[in-house]
Amino acid sequence: MINLVNDTIDANDIDSLVEWIKTNPRLTKGEQTLNFERAWSEFLGVKHSVYVNSGSSANLGIISAIKQSVNLRNDKVVVPAVSWSTTVAPVMQCGFHPILCDCNLQNLGVDTKHLESIFKEQSPSILVIVHVLGFPCDMKEIMNLCEEYDVILIEDSCESVGTLYDGKMTGAFGLCSSFSFYYGHHMSTIEGGMICTNDDALAHVIRSIRRHGWDKDLPDNVQNELRQENDIDDFRSLYTFYWQGYNLRSTDLQAKIGLSQLSKINSTIEIRKDNFKLYQKLIRNSFWKPDVGSDISNMAYPIITPHKDDLVSKLQKNNIECRPLVCGSIGRQPFWIREYGECRLANADTVHDFGLYIPNHHGLSEQDIEKITDIVNEVTDE
Secondary structure (H helix, E strand, O other): OEEEOOOOOOHHHHHHHHHHHOOOOOEEEHHHHHHHHHHHHHHHOOOOEEEEEEEEHHHHHHHHHHHHOOOOOEHHHHHEEOOHHHHHHHHHHOOOOEEEEEEEOOOOEHHHHHHHHHHHHOOOEEEEOOOHHHHHOOOOHHHHHHOOOOOOEEEOOOOOOEEEEOOOOOOOOEEEEEEEEEOOOOOOOOOOOEEEEEEHHHHHHHHHEEOOOOOOOOOHHHHHHHHHHOOOOHHHHHHHOOOOOEEEOOHHHHHHHHHHHHHHHHHHHHHHHHHHHHHHHHHOOOOOOOOOOOOOOOOOOEOOOOOOHHHHHHHHHHOOOOOOOOOHHHHHHHHHHHHOOOOOOOOOOOOHHHEEEEOOOOOOOHHHHHHHHHHHHHHHHO
């Protein structure tokens, strides 16, 4: 069986964790969480990282924090049609009005021509992008458009750990970014996610929202300011909530795993990059191939073909796991249709109807990739 994903947590990670647990440490959020957050900030090249219990929670924390603390001109948020349910759902849950942007068929990110037309016609406050399967969006164009039309940029980088754009990590461009450490991603903390930002004030709000909305994770000077502004004494401050919060915390146990995983992330990234290069070299598929360069920290390799059903059947018969190409089009998902009606977008519909993805992970051998690509070429060349 060639699995779609492979766990990045190995025996060394487990042994290290067990030895640490024997010291009787605090297992809930504590010192290891702070260490992991600092290490991740250094890896990504940002000022603030806030560890949460999933990539989905990271997206929710970002959207909620901006909703509550940033002065926005309206409630319009552009979201990518090709993305993930919990990239878009927090926008809806926090009372924003989402506007779907079609993808392009080079890197599967937002189509900048469609995006500019939305900016001109709708004047949204926020843009959320996704670096789909590790392919960087057209960041130069997107950044220029966001600056020209005064739009806040949020990056969902859950699938793109280690991908560079012009020498800069994806997830380090926008006001905020999210990452996922779920099983099968570039690294795992069993469950977990990270919120990143260079904005001091927003980082304070995010830390508060992560922990019910109170001030316990904030610096002393920020705590004092909040208490003075709201006339809160020391005793009352123990249960005073400044923001509409959640419990998005993870644990020190998982943060300890994260530190161990981070120590080997660069080698994992290089394997994924090499696998992607081999796929690009071997797969023919005249109908479509990603046009994204070669230095890609790819999470899974996408296929778009009118022979999708035949290919899925052949892969499954040969014990090779595959999946639909993420959500396909969000505009054709039941949760979207129930609220807004079906939304048809040409390129996203192509992904929805003809897209799938195949394995890319550190456990694949060159022979595995050759076996997979032989089947892909056999079916897609018909």
